Each structure stands twice: as structure tokens, then as C-alpha cells.
Amino acid sequence: MASDSSQASGGGRVAGKAGGATDGVQRWFAPGTHITIRGLSKRFGDAQVYDNFDLDIPHGKVTSVFGPNGCGKSTLINMIAGILPFDSGEILFEGKTARETRIGYVFQNYREAVFPWMKAIDNIRYPLQYLGLDKGEREARMDRLMEAFDVKLDLSRYPYQMSGGQQQLVSIMRALVVEPEVLFLDEPFSALDYEMVMFLRDRLQKVLVERGVTTLLVSHDLDEAVLLADHVLLLTKRPTRVADNLRFDAPRPRTAATTVTPEFIELKSEALEIFQREVRR
Numbered sequence: 001m002a003s004d005s006s007q008a009s010g011g012g013r014v015a016g017k018a019g020g021a022t023d024g025v026q027r028w029f030a031p032g033t034h035i036t037i038r039g040l041s042k043r044f045g046d047a048q049v050y051d052n053f054d055l056d057i058p059h060g061k062v063t064s065v066f067g068p069n070g071c072g073k074s075t076l077i078n079m080i081a082g083i084l085p086f087d088s089g090e091i092l093f094e095g096k097t098a099r100e101t102r103i104g105y106v107f108q109n110y111r112e113a114v115f116p117w118m119k120a121i122d123n124i125r126y127p128l129q130y131l132g133l134d135k136g137e138r139e140a141r142m143d144r145l146m147e148a149f150d151v152k153l154d155l156s157r158y159p160y161q162m163s164g165g166q167q168q169l170v171s172i173m174r175a176l177v178v179e180p181e182v183l184f185l186d187e188p189f190s191a192l193d194y195e196m197v198m199f200l201r202d203r204l205q206k207v208l209v210e211r212g213v214t215t216l217l218v219s220h221d222l223d224e225a226v227l228l229a230d231h232v233l234l235l236t237k238r239p240t241r242v243a244d245n246l247r248f249d250a251p252r253p254r255t256a257a258t259t260v261t262p263e264f265i266e267l268k269s270e271a272l273e274i275f276q277r278e279v280r281r
């Protein structure tokens with residue numbers, strides 16, 4: 001399978017379109033790139049997690065982040081999402097900052113993410129109030145989302161009346177209702193039952209592909225990382241670098257049946273080989 005080094009490493013800036021940063025500075029990014037990371041450094045105490053790290057993340061694609069335990073997968077997506085400060089470097093979204101970009105984030109721990117005092121439907125609707133939309137547009141967004149997910153669930157229930165998978169469904173829908181330009185998913189399906197995982201993967205893929213949302217997914221499950229990805233970003237041990245960035249072009253929607261195709265098996269074994277090499281290093 002193709003190794004996509006153009007997306008994996010830094011290099012100089014390539015002239016794309018002018019960015020929209022509010023500080024008036026014109027910034028440039030490579031065509032097809034949504035997120036440009038340059039010279040990123042982050043340390044926790046004595047541990048240098050990132051040191052002058054460069055990465056280009058493609059527009060409208062799903063990038064899975066996979067790597068050794070503790071290499072900094074969550075740290076990376078949290079820095080990109082603007083919820084964790086970094087020591088130095090620059091992260092720009094087509095020339096804009098995270099604050100100027102519409103972002104959705106789904107946490108692993110849905111129990112802490114959903115608001116227990118709100119019904120499911122109100123949880124999902126919650127972020128719309130901050131977008132300055134009129135009532136008609138807010139309702140239209142809710143309708144589009146309901147249609148896309150085709151949820152059979154009673155959304156007038158409170159989170160405590162729902163299963164873990166149903167609560168995670170609510171938190172995924174809440175992240176998507178704002179129609180984000182970029183979606184971050186940190187281990188969104190771990191600890192959910194398999195039937196729910198299949199449902200969520202299916203609906204999520206549908207929405208992401210239809211809307212062309214740039215997505216970053218952290219997963220500890222290599223099957224899942226490959227299954228959902230257009231690009232599998234493989235990280236090294238700390239200080240973390242890009243080990244490789246593999247493209248996976250299998251048609252969508254991808255289902256359990258995709259995992260037995262020769263192209264899936266080939267890409268997964270290539271990713272595993274790189275991962276094992278990095279773990280042994």
C-alpha cells in the first residue's frame with residue numbers, strides 16, 4: 001500500500017491559498033492540507049514528548065493516529081484541538097488558529113462528557129446556542145443530524161437512563177451538530193459493546209464522508225485505526241516523530257467485511273511491522 005510521506009513530514013512551506021488569520025499576517029499552506037504543524041515542542045516535566053515536530057494533515061480525510069503506549073497520541077490531538085498548550089511551534093488550520101476553526105471533540109470518557117442534568121436531545125442541541133444561528137437554522141441542523149444517524153432511540157431520556165454506547169452516541173452527535181470543520185475522536189469506541197461499535201462506526205463514517213470533515217482519530221485498536229482511515233499515521237516512541245503515514249483507499253462504507261479483504265490485511269500487516277519495529281527500538 002502506498003506510503004504517503006508527503007503528508008508525513010514537514011519540509012518548507014508550499015504556496016497554497018492565503019490563510020484567514022485575524023492578525024492580518026498572511027500564512028501559507030500546502031494545497032490539500034488542512035492542518036499544518038511546524039516545529040511543535042511539548043514537555044511534561046523531564047519528559048520531552050514532542051521536539052520540533054512537523055506534520056501536514058490532509059483536508060476532508062480521516063487520519064488515524066496509532067503508536068506505542070504513552071508516545072503522545074492524546075497529547076498531539078489535544079494540542080491541535082487547542083485544549084492543551086504547547087511549549088513552542090505553530091499549528092494552523094488553512095492559515096487559521098484553532099479558535100477560528102469550528103471544532104468537534106469526542107472524549108473516550110462519555111460519562112464525564114455528557115451533561116447528566118440534560119435530556120439526550122438537549123445535550124445534542126446544546127452547542128448550537130453558541131453559533132449565533134436563528135431558530136430555523138438550529139432546527140434544520142438538528143433535523144439533518146437526526147436523519148443522518150437515523151436514531152431509533154428515545155432522546156427524551158436522561159443519560160443515566162441510557163447505556164454507555166447510547167451516551168457515547170449522544171456525545172458524538174453533540175460534536176457533529178455544529179457541523180465541525182475538524183473532528184477529534186480520542187478512543188471513542190473503547191469499552192462499548194460490539195453491536196454499538198458497528199452502529200457508531202457506520203453512522204460516523206457516513207456523516208464524515210458526506211460532509212468531508214477533516215478527522216483525527218486516536219485508537220488503540222489497529223483494526224479500527226485502519227478500517228476508518230484514509231491515512232494511518234504511525235508514531236514512534238518519545239521524543240515522538242512520524243514513523244510512517246500509510247494511505248488506505250478501500251471503498252466506503254467500510255464494514256466488518258472490509259477487514260477480510262486482501263488490501264486491508266496487507267495494510268494492517270505493514271502498519272504492524274512498522275509499529276513493532278518502533279516498539280523494539
Ligand SMILES: Nc1ncnc2c1ncn2[C@@H]1O[C@H](COP(=O)(O)OP(=O)(O)OP(=O)(O)O)[C@@H](O)[C@H]1O
Nearest residue numbers: 044045047049067068069070071072073074075076
Ligand atoms: N498532564 C500531564 N502531566 C504529566 N505528564 C503527562 C500529562 N499528560 C500526558 N503526560 C505524559 O505524556 C506522555 C504522553 O501521554 P499521552 O496520553 O498523550 O500518550 P498516548 O500515546 O495517548 O498514551 P496511551 O497510549 O497510553 O493512551 C505520557 O508519558 C504521559 O504520561
